[in-house]
Amino acid sequence: MASYRDKKVITIGIVHELTGLSERRIRYYEERGLIFPERTTRGTRKYSFSDIELLIKIANKREEGVQTNEIKKDMQNERKKKNMHDGIIQGQLNAHFKTNSRPNIK
Amino acid sequence: MASYRDKKVITIGIVHELTGLSERRIRYYEERGLIFPERTTRGTRKYSFSDIELLIKIANKREEGVQTNEIKKDMQNERKKKNMHDGIIQGQLNAHFKTNSRPNIK
DNA sequence: CGTGTAAGGAATTCTGACACG
DNA sequence: CGTGTAAGGAATTCTGACACG
DSSP: OOOGGGOOOBOHHHHHHHHOOOHHHHHHHHHTTSOOOEEOTTSOEEBOHHHHHHHHHHHHHHHTTOOHHHHHHHHHHHHHHHHHHHHHHHHHHHHHHTSOSSTTOO | OOOGGGOOOBOHHHHHHHHOOOHHHHHHHHHTTSOOOEEOTTSOEEBOHHHHHHHHHHHHHHHTTOOHHHHHHHHHHHHHHHHHHHHHHHHHHHHHHTSOSSTTOO
8 A cells, every 4th residue: 555646755736736726725725624745845735646646636626615614514524435445344354353453462 | 547646736845744855966967878867847856656665765876875877777778678479478468369560540 | 525826845857067097 | 079167048836915706
């Protein structure tokens, strides 16, 4: 995991080129907690391809009139749903192997 | 193909961060025809992840004392070998299906 | 609330050149 | 030949703020 898709290496200018979103909007969505670029040593933002895909989804929601607040909640719910699903899988695995998740790991 | 690995979206500063190579060297390898970044509308270079991997290979060769000239020839030979191999495969496919590569495509 | 814009400073990138070896 | 460096200009990015609605 954490392949090319998730490596944060793209500057905001290129993100703008790729998405058509203004730099203002891109920064604003970060301010609202929808997206989390990393920073270079000297402070310029770095985005990943998956950030770019997320930005496009966000922009589409905004076009439908959804507020950033709502978008954020939706994203958190997706997260929760995914984690629940993973929990179920893990539960099934545990039951199958009749063992704890991390036995005897100090 | 032409997935994330091959999209040219990384500025030279980030390439430097990722490879440790000086910007001077990165530009020089372009000058010698070893690497081919694209440009933004206003002229700044953009590299792909595969460019970065290639740069690392080039740097390793250079450490062994191989000249850029040699490295370039080696790269061209790899290309040729690969194309020959593809040709063989294609020939086998053609023989197998007793057909031309692109029949009746206008 | 979401986005545009003007503002000023700091950091980035570019090219062509000189240096050394 | 391969790489460093200083030079000057142009473009980028950053933050905080005002505007409108």
